[in-house]
Amino acid sequence: MITPLASFDDLSVGQEFHFGSVRMDLAEILDFARRWDPQPFHIDPAAAAAGPFGGLIASGLHTQAACFSHIIRSGWVAQVSMGGAEQVVRWPAPVRPGDEIAVSARIEALAPSRSKPDRGVVKVLYTGRRQADGAVVLEILGTHIFRR
Amino acid sequence: MITPLASFDDLSVGQEFHFGSVRMDLAEILDFARRWDPQPFHIDPAAAAAGPFGGLIASGLHTQAACFSHIIRSGWVAQVSMGGAEQVVRWPAPVRPGDEIAVSARIEALAPSRSKPDRGVVKVLYTGRRQADGAVVLEILGTHIFRR
Numbered sequence: 001m002i003t004p005l006a007s008f009d010d011l012s013v014g015q016e017f018h019f020g021s022v023r024m025d026l027a028e029i030l031d032f033a034r035r036w037d038p039q040p041f042h043i044d045p046a047a048a049a050a051g052p053f054g055g056l057i058a059s060g061l062h063t064q065a066a067c068f069s070h071i072i073r074s075g076w077v078a079q080v081s082m083g084g085a086e087q088v089v090r091w092p093a094p095v096r097p098g099d100e101i102a103v104s105a106r107i108e109a110l111a112p113s114r115s116k117p118d119r120g121v122v123k124v125l126y127t128g129r130r131q132a133d134g135a136v137v138l139e140i141l142g143t144h145i146f147r148r
Numbered sequence: 149m150i151t152p153l154a155s156f157d158d159l160s161v162g163q164e165f166h167f168g169s170v171r172m173d174l175a176e177i178l179d180f181a182r183r184w185d186p187q188p189f190h191i192d193p194a195a196a197a198a199g200p201f202g203g204l205i206a207s208g209l210h211t212q213a214a215c216f217s218h219i220i221r222s223g224w225v226a227q228v229s230m231g232g233a234e235q236v237v238r239w240p241a242p243v244r245p246g247d248e249i250a251v252s253a254r255i256e257a258l259a260p261s262r263s264k265p266d267r268g269v270v271k272v273l274y275t276g277r278r279q280a281d282g283a284v285v286l287e288i289l290g291t292h293i294f295r296r
Contacts (some may be wrong), residue, residue, distance in 0.1 A: 034215040039219055039229055050229040052293075060232065065184040068209060074187055081187055082200040084208065086238045092229075113272055145200075 002074045008120035011107050017102040021131060022070045024058050026097035028087070032062040041117040057094040063138050064089050067103045067128045076105075082119055082145040090139040093130070101128040101137060108141065122146050150222045156268035156294040157254050167251040169279060170218045172206050176205045180210040196246035207244040211286050212237050215276045224253075230267055230293040238287040241278070249276040249285060256289065260296070270294050 003018060005011070033042035037059035040047035046099060048056040058066075064087075071077070097103065109123040128138030150167060153159070181190035184206035188195035195205040206214075212235075219225070243249065258269035269291060276286030 036217045038217070039220060039226075041231070057231075060235075061168075061209075063217060065209055065213070069184045069186070072187060078187075083189070083205075083242075084239070086236070088234070088236045091232070092260045 002076050004075045004078055005080045005146070008080060008110070008112070008122065008148045011110055011122060011146075013107050013110060015075065015107045017088040017105045019071055019074050019076070019105070021100050024063070024066060024091045024095050024097065024099045024101065026056075027099055028066075029056065029058045029062060032065070033059045037050050037061050053094050055096060057096055058092040058099075060089070060138075063091065063095050063101070063128065064140065067101060067138055068125060068140070070103055071105065071126065077144070077146070080146040084144040084145060086143040086144055088139075088141040089138065092139065093135045093137045095130070095137050099137070102131050103128055113145075118148055119145050120148055150224050151165075152223045152226055153228045153294070154259070156228060156260070156296045157268065159258055161255050161258060162238070163255045165224065167219055167222050167224070167253070169248050169250045172211070172214060172243050172247045173243065174204075174250065176214075177206045177210060177245055180213070181207045185209050187283045193198050199220055203244060205244055206247075207264060208237070208239040208286075211239065211243050211276065212247070212288065215249060215274060215286055216288070218251055219253070219274065225230065225292070225294070228294040230295060232290055232292040234269050234291040236287075236289040239284045239285065240287065241283045243285050247285070248279040250279050251276055261293075266296055267293050 041051040042059045045056050106125045108125050113122040124142050126140040190198040190207045193204045234252045260268040270292050274288040
């Protein structure tokens with residue numbers, strides 16, 4: 001269980017948080033991709049087998065959404081989140097059906113707002129690692145606004 | 149209608165493409181956010197009215213997915229797409245229910261692969277503009293692998 005953040009001021013650079021893992025099931029991979037990223041290597045196992053990844057892989061947008069929603073559902077930012085303005089998203093390795101992805105976060109930078117005393121800007125590096133082999137499959141450097 | 153790209157080699161830096169628009173309806177905003185980004189300002193109109201945006205706004209992930217899937221469905225990259233490794237996503241202004249977002253793309257950089265003669269790396273800047281006032285609500289700088 002994660003302890004919900006109470007304030008921007010509770011954070012320090014270098015702090016790490018661990019959120020357990022999310023499993024990327026075939027049915028959800030197909031369902032997400034049919035709606036949001038209908039490319040053959042995400043929705044068609046036969047075409048995917050002959051495609052650039054040698055098999056079906058999850059949409060990168062799905063991996064991003066699955067890990068992000070896992071963190072939102074943990075309640076970690078429920079008391080502090082005031083939205084965000086930017087994410088740099090990287091997919092260093094493909095995600096395949098059945099992969100279990102461990103999700104963690106590290107505080108990279110903290111800057112109190114100069115104009116608004118009730119909030120601060122937080123840069124967080126989220127990492128998704130495939131549990132089977134430790135490979136990093138997702139990195140998100142997110143810029144968030146958190147309440148003080 | 150957009151003409152599908154036939155090869156990496158058909159592109160040049162500075163080229164622009166226009167994909168029409170996507171409409172962000174309230175029902176889909178709520179549906180997406182309940183599944184992937186259940187924060188009060190995305191799923192609860194009453195809480196959102198009292199929240200940081202003064203009303204309900206779409207999840208940034210939803211705006212990203214809606215514009216991206218719109219491009220995928222246009223068929224623009226269907227013959228050339230071999231996946232992607234990175235996206236830098238910015239949300240300069242909130243998206244509200246009923247907003248119609250015009251989607252365009254500009255080729256920013258082109259680099260043939262040095263190790264694999266059948267492909268090249270393409271950087272594309274996607275822009276989503278709210279049609280009502282021209283405000284930029286989404287920018288995605290995507291790095292893609294396209295077939296030659």
